Each structure stands twice: as C-alpha cells, then as structure tokens.
Amino acid sequence: MWRGSNQGTVWSQRAVIDYALQRRAVLADLRRGQAFTSDLCDADPYLLRAAEHHGVPAGRPCPVCRGDELAELSYVFGDELGPYQGRIRAPRELEMMAREYGEFRVYVVEVCRHCAWNYLRSTFVLGDGTPRPPLRAHRGDPVL
Helix, strand or coil, rough: CCCCCCCCCHHHHHEEEEEEHHHHHHHHHHHHHCCCHHCCCCCCCHHHHHHHHEECCCCCCCCCCCCCCCCEEEEEEEEHHHCCCEEEEHHHHHHHHHCCCEEEEEEEEECCCCCCEEEEEEEEEEECCCCCCCCCCCCCCCCC
C-alpha cells in the first residue's frame, strides 16, 4: 500500500520511496518560522487545475492551511509507456496498467487547491516484471 494515501494497494508494488520524513521536516521548519508559506505553497497553476479535475480527495486536511481541499495525483513514467508517460492516472487505472506493462514508476503528489501546498508523498514501481517494447504513437491516435 502506498503509505499516507487512500488510493489502495496494487499487487505488484515494489521499490517504494516514502517522503514522509522529509515532509515532516519541511512542515516543522514552517511551524518554527524557518520557512515561509510562500516558498512552500507555490503549486503551478496547471498542477492546481489537475488537482481540481483529476485529483483523488486525500481524506485528511491540508498540513498548512488545514483546509479540506487536499487531493492526490498519481503521475506515471516509464519507457514502456512511450508517448503516454507523464500522464495522471486514477487508482483503478494503476491496477490495470500493472498487468499490461512490465515496469513503470508512479509519483504520488499531494496538492491543496486552497493554499497551493504541494509535495511529493511517495514513488513506487508497478508492473508484472515482463519487459515489453515501448509504445509508439500512431497517427490519429487520441491523446489520453
């Protein structure tokens, strides 16, 4: 299970990196006055828009503003994904992708749509372990 996330467990999850300790240190610096909110709450407008339209509610308050607009986004990257890497995927899609691809990495980012806090919560690898050739974009393929 990807820790700190309400997105569930995928059978092939491995190589998990949890950034909880770094996150806690950053938030502690903020509370001690050693960091500024403006430095930490700087989400790109595209990230905020993605959180609004594609984010999964985190089910916990924002660690900075305590608002309830905290969402998680799962970005996927991997050579086998070809032109489809770097896209946001819903938790249910990750399970299907884990069976279709040999290996790809997932980056889970939390974003507060209210104060613009954003932080990489974790990364992990999914896939069935069987290498496949990279996908190629075909002319006329819809962009997913």
